[in-house]
Amino acid sequence: MAVMMQAFYWDAPKNDNKEHEWWNFVSEKVEALGKAGINALWLPPVSKASSDTSMGYDPYDYFDLGDFDQKGGTKTFFGNRAELEALIKKAHEHGVGLYADMVINHNSGADEEEVNPLDGQKRWTKFNPKSGKFPRDWNCFHPSRYEHVMMEGENFAGFPHLCHRNPAVYTAMFEYARFLIEELGFDGFRFDFVKGFGAWMIGLLSKYRYVKDGNEFTPYVVGEYWSGEQDINAWIDKVNSYTDNQIAAFDFPLRYQLKKVCDEPNYDLRNLTYGGNVVMNRPAHAATFVDNHDMGADTIVNDKLMAYSFILVHEGYPSIFWYDYYNNGLARPGTPNGIDALIEAHHKYAGGDSQILHADPDLYVMQRVGWKDDSTDQRGLVYVLNNLGDKWSGTSVKTKWPNTRFVPVAWDGHDAAHPDERTTDGEGNAEFPAPPRGYAIYVPVAQDTNKDELIAGLQTGE
Known part of the structure; x- marks a missing residue:
């Protein structure tokens, strides 16, 4: 999309x-x-x-x-x-x-x-x-x-x-x-x-x-x-x-759910799985967004990239707000920690159905299963959203990819340290962590893929 x-x-x-x-x-x-x-x-x-x-x-x-x-x-x-x-x-x-x-x-x-x-x-x-x-x-x-x-x-x-x-x-x-x-x-x-x-x-x-x-x-x-x-x-x-x-x-209902994710540190992430929004029920009709010109004093003020990460890995037609991209400086070109990296991940990997792999009050893990046709080749991804404010968090989930190496391509949070690579076992299981009050996107790659070149290419659009 x-x-x-x-x-x-x-x-x-x-x-x-x-x-x-x-x-x-x-x-x-x-x-x-x-x-x-x-x-x-x-x-x-x-x-x-x-x-x-x-x-x-x-x-x-x-x-x-x-x-x-x-x-x-x-x-x-x-x-x-x-x-x-x-x-x-x-x-x-x-x-x-x-x-x-x-x-x-x-x-x-x-x-x-x-x-x-x-x-x-x-x-x-x-x-x-x-x-x-x-x-x-x-x-x-x-x-x-x-x-x-x-x-x-x-x-x-x-x-x-x-x-x-x-x-x-x-x-x-x-x-x-x-x-x-x-x-x-x-x-x-x-x-x-x-x-x-x-x-x-x-x-x-x-x-x-x-x-x-x-x-x-x-x-x-x-x-x-x-x-x-x-x-x-x-x-x-x-x-x-x-x-x-x-x-x-x-999708106004999703936007208000994401505001709670960003501005209420104890918001239960399981609420994102229950529907109550447009994109989960009819994604082809959903235009998703984080903020717009009408929000005034009700704009999201904390950890806004958590919300952008969510709309840019799920279905729907995501909308980026000019003020966030430029005036708030969230584009962050040339890094894996901003909107530009999320847009690239969206285009290159966020294809196919969304499948929720794990959800508890503080951790949400989802996979996009990938999509390929004559004009599109999006191999899929694993997305992790961590609501805890003081530590990295992850859990073992069963993905669709057995014996597969995963490389992080976009992440941000209260600790912006580089996430480690992950490799699934023969049944597709691996643990995928994200930074505190942050997110991480992992993508499946061939075993001989150079990680640094992959991330550099993602940041430059190559």
Whole structure:
């Protein structure tokens, strides 16, 4: 499976002194990210919002990408269309895809208030965008003549809530999605706050017959349904009933389990085996992550690489957070102790089914059994997560590999000493340890493999 990166964090242009220059800044990183094994970048909303220093989650003019002087300036917080197109072109040249953040349920920054005749209430619902595309009034929002109920989902922050059953809204959203894929070159969508509108809308936007480079194109689609496992599973079932595109959801339940692993030293690791998340039950529909732009004061603060190690060895589509990779310095290139080494292990070894070999309150051991076809050869791995804070810990487990030498390729913890090699007996048994409050990944190798060359190759991507 691929690895994506959320290529921003809240107020990133301001905090990194790149206001209105974020697209250029990300572009400078693209080549290195591609070499590190990042397959796609999830970008923030690209359209002009209610101000030119907004993160874009309060859209005003969907078709102004930073080229019209409105809402405080010409560029968006991130740049303009030419700079965005240059970023997309460069990313594609280095084998990196782009996912657009779709905010299609609420708007902000209206030009006028007006009375909605259906309920007599006055709201900011008159929009006259300078792009000239998708002007709208009260009938484009809830309540509208095109509905028999007030709205289809939850409201957000009191913003006007688009009524997708209005043909003008429906048509504009299709045109916006087509514009992003076919004209700008995006490769997929991340839908924001999908609680706020009908799943049918995402299903139809996903099923639209897009054309890229003369060929029909199916985008990757993932939704943000911030809730528990049952609610997310129900949404996945519903949205996929409209399309065969295998729409995914971010695995919030897993993220909160991993926060407890990292920030609660006595958290029982057996909880990771009981399900309660998306990836263990339906991995093809799970986008896994550790933190994102919405977490605010609820970010993981301790031993965060434990969480990254977990999502990068299990199934699902893992997402790396820009702030962790760069600002928190967790990439650690050229070492076996950071995100870069975990990404390499993910690509080279994390194939096939996950099988839990051992779980107790303080120790979790899992194997990926490997996968091989005409284009992929992932030999599998053994993963150890140690919750004890004061000592290395491991146990003897029965792997699928008898009489096999194992070499550690990625590890970290409160003791970053190099783990020893392991060799299984004739039945596949061996003890695999990990550092205190840390993890270790062991991979099966031929008996004559040079350990140092293997680790060096993993760190350089060779």
